[in-house]
Amino acid sequence: MKRPIKDQPQVSSRISRRALIMGAAQFGMVGVLGWRMRSMQVEHADLYRNLAEENRVNLRLIAPSRGLIYDRAGVPLAVNEQVYRINIVPEEAGDIDDTLRRLTDLVEIPEEDIARTREECERQKMRGAAFVPVTIVERVAWDDVARVTVNAPALPGISAEVGLSRLYPQGADSAHVVGYVGPVSDYDLRNIPDPDPLLEIPRFQIGKTGVEAKFEEMLRGEAGTKQLEVNAAGRVMRELGREEGVPGADLQLTIDTRLQRYTEARLEGESAAVVVIDLESGDLRAVASAPTFDPNLFVRGISVADWTGLNENIYRPLSAKTVQGAYPPGSTFKMVVALAALEAGVVSPDETVYCPGYTEVGGTRFHCWKSWGHGNVDMHRSLQESCDCYYYEIGQRVGIDRIAAMARKLGVGIRHDVPMSAESVGIAPDRAWKRERYDEDWRIGDTVNASIGQGYVLATPLQLAVMCARVATGRDIRPRLVQSVNGIPEPSGAGESLGLNENFLRRVRAGMHDVSNNPHGTGYGSRTLLDEAILAGKSGTSQVRRITPEERARGVTSNEDLPWERRDHALWVNFAPYDKPRFAVACVVEHGGGGSSVAAPIARDVTLQALYDGPPPLEAYPSNQRGRIAELQSRIAGQTARAAAQRSDRA
CATH class of the missing domain: 3.40.710.10 (DD-peptidase/beta-lactamase superfamily)
Incomplete structure (x- = not known):
């Protein structure tokens, strides 16, 4: 039915009010969006720029060179030696058990190291750090490194690298004084207040006893960093740059x-x-x-x-x-x-x-x-x-x-x-x-x-x-x-x-x-x-x-x-x-x-x-003791010479 002509002005007035309300609402929404965009792009630009960079660039720690320990005459008591190690990145390895099995077909690895690697990989996954490498074994021979490198396509997540490990050239002679280092344990992390992020690196070595433990922070040094480009899954694409850390302090002991x-x-x-x-x-x-x-x-x-x-x-x-x-x-x-x-x-x-x-x-x-x-x-x-x-x-x-x-x-x-x-x-x-x-x-x-x-x-x-x-x-x-x-x-x-x-x-x-x-x-x-x-x-x-x-x-x-x-x-x-x-x-x-x-x-x-x-x-010495003392000196000199030869062979 056709609306009467007398009602048409009333309808037009109603439509105009609705259009005005809707236009005002749309204008308000555009204004709010514009203000928010201005806030994000101008006032908080640095924050969002950094967040974007974090999505693209991943910072990883570089372990510093541990400080050296010498005796009073400069004889080395604790040094660092370059060693070859084999690592695994849990998230890249797929079936970890299968990957480790294939690795052991190429390289002889103690069963306890395999068991420990499985545990550390699980721990890394639980902590959301499955992209962090876990050391399977270190001090491997060059031939083993070559075999791993040649077979890399069949060993997903497995890689060989050169690292530093502690060495005590004098062996047992100053063991109770110098002490020794070992991998960071869960016990260590629980008992260290505000632990250094370095300690989260799997198999990172810290002082456990003696001077190594008492001067741990000084000997440890400060971590360096490297910038890695990663994809959405956190996988490394390439290294963008690095800043080396500060080596640990060198100590000279009074021991002769x-x-x-x-x-x-x-x-x-x-x-x-x-x-x-x-x-x-x-x-x-x-x-x-x-x-x-x-x-x-x-x-x-x-x-x-x-x-x-x-x-x-x-x-x-x-x-x-x-x-x-x-x-x-x-x-x-x-x-x-x-x-x-x-x-x-x-x-x-x-x-x-x-x-x-x-x-x-x-x-x-x-x-x-x-x-x-x-x-x-x-x-x-x-x-x-x-x-x-x-x-x-x-x-x-x-x-x-x-x-x-x-x-x-x-x-x-x-x-x-x-x-x-x-x-x-x-x-x-x-x-x-x-x-x-x-x-x-x-x-x-x-x-x-x-x-x-x-x-x-x-x-x-x-x-x-x-x-x-x-x-x-x-x-x-x-x-x-x-x-x-x-x-x-x-x-x-x-x-x-x-x-x-x-x-x-x-x-x-x-x-x-x-x-x-x-x-x-x-x-x-x-x-x-x-x-x-x-x-x-x-x-x-x-x-x-x-x-x-x-x-x-x-x-x-x-x-x-x-x-x-x-x-x-x-x-x-x-x-x-x-x-x-x-x-x-x-x-x-x-x-x-x-x-x-x-x-x-x-x-x-x-x-x-x-x-x-x-x-x-x-x-x-009294005359009646000189024969025995001469034998004693000869025996100790022989022991010392043999021990020195053994240390040289190990080095």
């Missing part, structure tokens, strides 16, 4: 490799530790634990058999006994008690104490090592002949708190700033320590035991060497293991005066002199004869078992008749030369028996080697 090598050889067959300190600078010239191990085994991936052999050895070759082993210091602690008593004024150097072979305190007998006693003993003779009863008496007079204070002043019971793993603090016990540790009061019997370095007292071989060094010099000698970083010298450890009475120190040193040089001295059998090499020492034998009254009544069982783990520890400390000290040495032989018979000869030989910077003249 020749002396360290001799010391390790001299300790062969023992579970033992020796520390040698240069008294002029505090430099640690040798820090040897026996038995030792080859750190290269860990870098290359230690086998189950090798790990089991090291881990189950009762001599604990993986333990750095020089800093981790805490032992009752035995009679080597008597210098501490003597100086504490002299400084406190509770005894004079010439005062005598009667030794009948035992001292009775609170109804308990504390025996002297010499069962029939020493008779009247002054301080000099108490050191020379190591009388226990003398120290039972003066220890009670001076009290444990002053003994502990002197022990810490001389370096026992404190942690020294040495970059080695798991350093023990030892124990210089006092009343407060026992109350805190055991919630018990200190007893007089505790003091009696502590006065001869037994009971709660514990010290590391490093602490015993520092103690001897401070007695020898009267200075606050600080052990130094790092000589320089990138050629910049580290502070000397020479130290300032301890503030002890020099006359008292002379009395103690004189007693130590006669330990080694008086026929009645406990260390007379390990004396030296040349004036420029006269030793001053102190023996120690510390019990690891309790001797019952019943055993003492029937006769104490000798160490030779006991199982190895129940025998006494043998200890010895000395400095030399007596009139102008240059070196202090501490030796601990676990379950070795007598300090004078076992530890003293080792320390004497190492001290002479340090003094003469090589084999000493036979005239330095």
